[in-house]
Amino acid sequence: MAPTPRAYVQQTHHLDRRPAHIAERINCNDENDLLSTQQLATLLGCSVQWVAIGRYKGYGPPFIKLSPRQVRYRRNAVLAWLQERTYRSTAEDPNPARTGLSPGRPRRSLSESA
Numbered sequence: 001m002a003p004t005p006r007a008y009v010q011q012t013h014h015l016d017r018r019p020a021h022i023a024e025r026i027n028c029n030d031e032n033d034l035l036s037t038q039q040l041a042t043l044l045g046c047s048v049q050w051v052a053i054g055r056y057k058g059y060g061p062p063f064i065k066l067s068p069r070q071v072r073y074r075r076n077a078v079l080a081w082l083q084e085r086t087y088r089s090t091a092e093d094p095n096p097a098r099t100g101l102s103p104g105r106p107r108r109s110l111s112e113s114a
Helices: 019-026 037-044 048-057 075-084
Strands: 064-067 070-074
Touching: 037 048, 037 070, 070 075
Parallel strands: none
Antiparallel strands: 064 070
């Protein structure tokens, strides 16, 4: 009998380790500046695909949809999103399901391995 699929548990992303450093690079005088997906990916140091998937799944920064094919990100909204992800310790993480998980493949529980 095949095992039943487990629910997806969101794990931490590499951005979680350095939001303050990224916020320093993004900060500028014009906080209402609109960034394209490519510009945001460059500033965050991640791929365009990661930004698009984060937008689709809801864990990325808030965005503005100008048309069906044009998405923009307000610079101050991205800074606020990064500020929400800044912590001093893992005890402060508001999502305890993510705390302590290593990035990578989910591990089998003892009941599945038997």
